[in-house]
Amino acid sequence: MGISMWSVHFTGLLALNPFHFYHLFTFPMVIVSLLLAISGVMVSYLLFFQQNDSHWHSIFSGITFGSGIIGMHFTGVKAMMGNSIRYDFKLVIVSILITFLLSILSMYVWNRCRQNGEPSIKRTLGMAVLIGLTITLMHYMAMSGGFYIQTTGTQPTLLVSRQVLLIVVTVVNFFLFAIVLLLSYFNQKKAEQNASDKERRYRSLFEQNQDGIFILDPLGTIMEANEAIEGISGYRKGELYGMDFFRMIHPDDLPMTVAYFQDSQKGIPHEFQVRVYDKQQREIFLRVKNVPIEMNGKMDGIYVIVRNITSQIKMEKQLKQMAYYDALTGIPNRRLLQERLKKAVQQAEQNKTNVALFYLDCDRFKWVNDTHGHKTGDLLLKGFVQRVAKCIRESDTLARLGGDEFALIVNGFESKQEVIRIADAIIQSMRKPWNINGAEFIVTTSIGISIYSGGETNINHLLAQADKALYASKEKRGGTYHFYTKEIAEKMDRNIMLEDGLRQAVSLGHFHLVYQPQVDIQENQLAGFEVLLRYTHPTIGMVSPSEFIPICEKIGIIHEVTEWVLKEVLKQQKKWKDTGFGEIPIAINISPTTLENPSFLHIVQSLMKQFETNPTSIEFEITEDAFMHNMNHVKVILGKLNLMGIKISLDDFGAGYSSLKYLKELPIDKVKIDRSFIKGIPEKEREKAIIESILELTRRLKGEVICEGIETEEQLLFLKEQGCQFVQGYYYSKPLSKEEVEKKFITQGLISLRQAAGQ
Structure with missing residues (x-):
């Protein structure tokens, strides 16, 4: 750059002969002029590449660049022999100011090109014109402001004639031109090599990527696909070329996919999950990322990067099934029941409707399990669920709480009679004898029902109320239902006290026996005794056998x-x-x-x-x-x-x-x-x-x-x-x-x- 500036300057000097004098040039000053041009360019470049991207960065670099031009010019003019120069300082100052201004502007344009990545042809030409204009204006305005007077006197020994200097400048220019051509050639070769390497790296990334990659045109037609796509879709690459990408999408996911595709055409990338059909028309799940392809400022297509997540989705479904559904019966478990009950109560509060919660117990399940084995017990529970399911609506939720206990959420009913009808239907369905693995038996169901009719009752209260109502039904030996009432709650509290006492009654000696005579009235003599069990609770006192015996059966003692x-x-x-x-x-x-x-x-x-x-x-x-x-x-x-x-x-x-x-x-x-x-x-x-x-x-x-x-x-x-x-x-x-x-x-x-x- 410095040599080019110097060549332009001295070409201008040689072209200017205002008094038709035969000029000689002092060689040392010519060299100094060249060195000033080179050093000015070097220092300005160092400042340019070391400074940050602020405006001061362009100003300092431009001032240094302009100083090199000014120093080169006046030193070169001083090298002319046989002339005494007097300047019009107004023109000289204007030329200097224009030089600084254009130099700063050149650096600013260059900085903008650097910030925007690869400079466009227009910006490159604009920067070159500014630099050339800076040198030219400096030269001719400064020369126009000088008055040249021929003088005589002692001449230095190191002189260069005008013709020799012209030859030197010409040779240097051609030399520079040759260097530029060679550099351009090698740069072109290097650029082509870099492009080739970049293409190979891209092809390697494209073909060997574990994720599948489609290249679509703006209409959604598949233009290219990598090897991974074959494993995901089952199609050969040759079968995919020219195919409409949207043909593979599940109908339910098509509107969403088209909408995202249209956004990608506007330069907006998207990442989403979609279902597609492979070649065998099997449904698979893909994680998709749309990446717009921009060429020369226009959308040229879309990269669609896909990953098969079918196994992951199945695993997530299995984990969700394990977390929210009962493994044996396949119906919701306690966790999902609580979530749905909470939601049902919220909706009932908003819509001013009611929610009924059933607690159901499969009576005598333990006996079936102990007598006929766990396999028969498991089949009984499955059959129990099937019979109940036939008595309820699709909107109702049947859940297994554990063991032989189940719960049912019934919402959106108009009257209590609807709840009673469902309870009666369930009880009737259980009266049909069971025949499982060759064993025939009868089991009944006990049902407890609590109803949410508004207010601040939370789901835990509903669950507790249904449990208490269930207890009342089980006391009746099963096969019946009870709605929760305050009387049931009071009785439940009494039963809890009895349960706690009965568990320790044998060890603490709270049981005792009484004997009632049995008489032979024909012979008028004692025939024997019936022994009867009595229980005295430490707080409640004497308790009737009709009350404590069923509790003993219930709690397993x-x-x-x-x-x-x-x-x-x-x-x-x-x-x-x-x-x-x-x-x-x-x-x-x-x-x-x-x-x-x-x-x-x-x-x-x-x-x-x-x-x-x-x-x-x-x-x-x-x-x-x-x-x-x-x-x-x-x-x-x-x-x-x-x-x-x-x-x-x-x-x-x-x-x-x-x-x-x-x-x-x-x-x-x-x-x-x-x-x-x-x-x-x-x-x-x-x-x-x-x-x-x-x-x-x-x-x-x-x-x-x-x-x-x-x-x-x-x-x-x-x-x-x-x-x-x-x-x-x-x-x-x-x-x-x-x-x-x-x-x-x-x-x-x-x-x-x-x-x-x-x-």
Whole structure:
């Protein structure tokens, strides 16, 4: 640049001969002029590339560049021999100011080109014109401001003639031109090599990229694709060329994809997830990134970079399924139920509607699981869900809370009757017998319902209320539903206290036994005793068996309690025998749940062996509830007990619906007529007819009958006339402690029972 400036300057000097003098030039000054031009350019370039991008950067570089031009000019003019020059300082100052101004402007333009990346041809030409104009204006304006006077005197030894200097300048210019051409040639070659290398790197990145890459034209036609696309789409690259990219998109995702594509045509990139169809028309998930392709300031197409995330999506769905859905039944779990219940309550609050929350329990599931195995239990739960699903709407949410407990959200109903209809339908659906893996049984469902009708009740309150209502249903032995009420809540609080007390009742000695005599009225003598369990809560006091026995069954301690009763009864029976009172027959009530205990027979055998009990002196009283759910299993258990010599008595006979069937198919030794039939005799003819029929039927079946609830002499005389042999009731005695039994009925011998009853 400096040599070029110097050549332009001296070419101008040689072209100017105002007085037609033959000029000589002082060679040292010519060299100094050249060095000033070169140094000015170098220093300005150093300043230009070292400064920041502020305006001062262009100003300082421009001043340095202009100073080099000014110094070169005046030094070159000074090199002319034979002339004395006087200047018009006004023109000289103007030329200097113009030089600085144009130099600064040149640097500013250059700086803008550098900031914008590769300079355009227009900007490059503009910068070159400014630099040339700066040198030219400086030269001619300064020369115009000088007055040249020929002088004579001593001349320096190192002189260069005008012709020689012209030759030197010409040679230098041609030399520079040759260098520029060579540099341009080599730069072009280097640029071509760089472009080639860049193309190879791009092709390598394009072809070997693990992500698939489409190149689309502005209309969405596939122009090119890399190798990874073949593995993702199943298409060969040759099959993709010319294909409409949008043909592969899932119809539901097409509007979104087209919208993003249109944005990309405007230079707006997008990254999104979309479903596409591969060559085999399988649905796959892609993560897509649209990158606009700009050529010469215009949109030329779009890079579509895709990654197959189908496995990731499936994994996310599996994780979501595990997090929010029950693995066995496939329905929502507790977490998702709570989220949907919260949303349902919010919507009900906004829309002024109601939400009902059901708690459902698959009654006797534990027995099915323990008796028939976990596989049958799992199939039962699946079937339970299927039956409930047929009774509800698609908008309702059925969820499994765990084990055999389920919940149901019902929203958008108009009246409570709709909720009742759903509850009734679910209960009815469960009455059909189950036949799973060859096992036939009946299970019912207990339902508790809470209703949100506005206010500040949160979902935890609804869940707690439904749970309390469910508890009330389970107390009724299942197969029913209850809505939450304050009375239920109070009873629930009482039951919680009872549950806590019952769990420790055996160990703390809060249970005790009482004995009620059973009398042979034909022989007027003691026939034995029915043993009854009593419980005293430390806070509540005495609690009825009808209340605490179902709780024992519910909380799973009935087997422990039954074992304690058997042990205490057999121990007391042995004590009486060892005392010399003989083998006193004793009847023991057995819970239906206990008969389902796989260890029950072993416990009975072990205790009878321990206390040397005569099996014929023991009688187990069972109710019809024991047969309702799995008659075949109970039949087997009763048969084994019968073989051991233990008598079986059917309690509350006549109060159920299938008693005659049980008499026909089961090993029943004795039936106990329910007190509800005794209460009306001998006044009511209907009750008398029923009693007479049962007595006649039992005699023909060669069985025994015992009537409970005898309270009057008239009742006793009627039963005796009808041939009834055994009775029990308050007419003879209320249930007594073992000490009272010994005092009233044993130590005095078999005295007149009527007399004992009057004491």
